[in-house]
Amino acid sequence: MRVVLRDLSDAWASVAEVKFAVQSLSSEPQLIHVLAPAEAVIVIAVDVRIGNVSGLMNLAIPSIFIKRLRHKFEQLQNVRKTQTQIDPTKMGKLLQEVQLEFDAILDGGTVTTRTLLDLKPGDVVVFDHQTDRPVKGSLNNRDKWSGMLAASRGKLLFEVSALTPPET
Numbered sequence: 141m142r143v144v145l146r147d148l149s150d151a152w153a154s155v156a157e158v159k160f161a162v163q164s165l166s167s168e169p170q171l172i173h174v175l176a177p178a179e180a181v182i183v184i185a186v187d188v189r190i191g192n193v194s195g196l197m198n199l200a201i202p203s204i205f206i207k208r209l210r211h212k213f214e215q216l217q218n219v220r221k222t223q224t225q226i227d228p229t230k231m232g233k234l235l236q237e238v239q240l241e242f243d244a245i246l247d248g249g250t251v252t253t254r255t256l257l258d259l260k261p262g263d264v265v266v267f268d269h270q271t272d273r274p275v276k277g278s279l280n281n282r283d284k285w286s287g288m289l290a291a292s293r294g295k296l297l298f299e300v301s302a303l304t305p306p307e308t
Contacts, residue, residue, distance in 0.1 A: 148199075155212050182206060244289060244298045245276040274301060282307070 145160040152158040180203040188197045249268035259265070269275075277285035277298055286302040 156209055241280055243278045245278060
């Protein structure tokens with residue numbers, strides 16, 4: 141019991157200094173009259189096993205105890221909220237090296253499944269997309285830019301000409 145009570149005190153340490161103690165032991169909890177019958181309690185039931193013997197241990201915490209510590213819980217919650225707020229500059233630095241999937245999407249043209257299945261090296265697929273028509277640039281399957289395809293030094297480029305308004 142000393143170990144359980146010490147661990148309970150340690151668990152509550154971030155909220156308040158609480159010392160737990162055994163007030164009574166009974167195999168008939170109905171016979172224990174520590175609080176008024178109308179007093180609300182929070183009951184924590186723990187299945188305890190020692191060797192081959194197991195039993196249920198009920199911890200009753202008067203609700204007035206929790207209510208008196210409400211301001212401590214609120215303070216703790218506010219501290220956690222401020223700790224979870226992330227500095228945008230720090231987040232920006234962390235995200236600079238993240239790899240994302242970028243697609244340049246050509247609108248127009250249809251290809252049959254048979255044509256796709258029969259493709260082999262050297263085959264050319266002709267799309268119904270004019271070379272002077274803008275191409276959609278998408279990031280993780282969301283349209284973000286409009287631009288044009290170009291070629292330079294043997295590489296295909298996507299030149300951004302406009303931002304796509306965010307979806308609402």
